[in-house]
Amino acid sequence: MKTPALQRAFFLLLLSVVTLAFGWVLAPFFGAVFWAITLAMMFDPIYQRIQTAFRGRKNLAALTTLLLCLLIVILPMTLVASTLVAEASGLTQRLKAGDLNFRAYFQQVLEALPNWLTDWLDRLGLSNMQGVIDRIYSGLAQGGQMLATNALAIGQNTFDFLVSFVIMLYLLFFLLRDGRELSALVRNSVPMARDHTHYLFNKFTTVVRATVKGNVVVAVVQGALGGLAFWALGIHGAVLWGVVMAFLSLLPAVGAALVWAPVAIYLISTGSLWQGVGLTIWGVVAIGLSDNVLRPLLVGKDTKMPDYLVLVSTIGGMSLFGINGFVIGPTIAAMFMAFWAVFNRSEYEDAPLENGPS
Incomplete structure (x- = not known):
């Protein structure tokens, strides 16, 4: 007999197959x-x-x-x-x-x-x-x-x-x-409690907005500061190197130093002492602090994630998903924390969930 439980199980199976097929088409x-x-x-x-x-x-x-x-x-x-x-x-x-x-x-x-x-x-x-x-x-x-x-x-x-x-x-x-x-x-x-669904969707939206906003702002600021320094020193291709530094700034705590530090070493080693020292100070103070100040403020504050988790999830996401990973990595990390928060609340009902704006 076609019992209601069997019909529902078969329907859920077809729903899963069709959903996976739709994802395959969009891949x-x-x-x-x-x-x-x-x-x-x-x-x-x-x-x-x-x-x-x-x-x-x-x-x-x-x-x-x-x-x-x-x-x-x-x-x-x-x-x-x-x-x-x-x-x-x-x-x-x-x-x-x-x-x-x-x-x-x-x-x-x-x-x-x-x-x-x-x-x-x-x-x-x-x-x-x-x-x-x-x-x-x-x-x-x-x-x-x-x-x-x-x-x-x-x-x-x-x-x-x-x-x-x-x-x-x-x-x-x-x-x-x-x-x-x-x-x-x-x-x-989604077959979940309404408050859980509301919390998870709001968390997802907040993390994506904060990650894109924070990383893009940091990349633009670091690229602009690095390109400006190279232009002031008369280094050819200031825009090119500025874009490279902006791209590398997606890697927290490492980023733009991979470009300006070798240039500063070369300037100091070849007799352009003041230019090299000036570029080093500018790189450490202006470019470096812009990352240390802006990224936790724009990313970590809204996502409520510690800095080390933002760093690891960003690097891991970019290694797996390429350029899209700087958004996907922190989003997965934040949703991991959010789902565990929902699980803990399910186990201990007196633990409230913080719902942000829709």
Whole structure:
């Protein structure tokens, strides 16, 4: 007989299969869907204000918010990217022409070191980096050859990026317009207590907003400060190195120092003492403190996560999910803590849950 329990079990099985199949269909556009959801959560407060100003006209409010998102996020990124491409092209030409010789720069640094330090490097086998540098140059040459022989694949990747970008904008419009209704539908469909569901959804939204806001602000500030320092010192490709420092700043407590510290060492070793010392002070005080002050303030405060957990989850997330991991990692860590908080409250009903704004 088709008992109600059997019917429900079979329906749940079909529901799981269909849900997994739907996720499989969306998997090729994971990045587009992920960033559409993320940007929708980031710009929802702005959308709500615009909708109120437009007297409830959802389509017009969503379109206006989408245009603001393009102006605030996409246009500056496009301008920086165009400058970045130009400077990267110029750097490549200088490398080919021999104007930039990292082997000679490294040798200059070694020659400027005191004898006791070079003896110590000799014992460690670190003073003779000729073979390592040759392998780096060989790898760069092979990489350039690979890029030249796979131009069609690069074009295909560019086309895929444009398709994903258009899909992201398309989804973003509808998520802005119907996001709260969709969120309420999902909350009501989850077979959990209402207060638990409300707490978990609010926690998820808060963590995503805080992580994106905090990491993006820190990246922009550190990249701008680093690029400004390089421009003031007359270092070629200040925008390029600023973008590199901004990207590396996604790694808390490490980040931009991977770029400015070797440059400061080179300046000090080659006789530009004041420039090197100035860059070191600027890197430690301005760039370093901006990370130590802004990241806990913007990320840790809203997510209520300790700094070390933000660091570990960010690095782990980026190692698993690439650039998307700087959001996914801390979000998973925060949801891990949130689910355990719900579990503890289920075991001890007198432990209250803190519900933030919707």
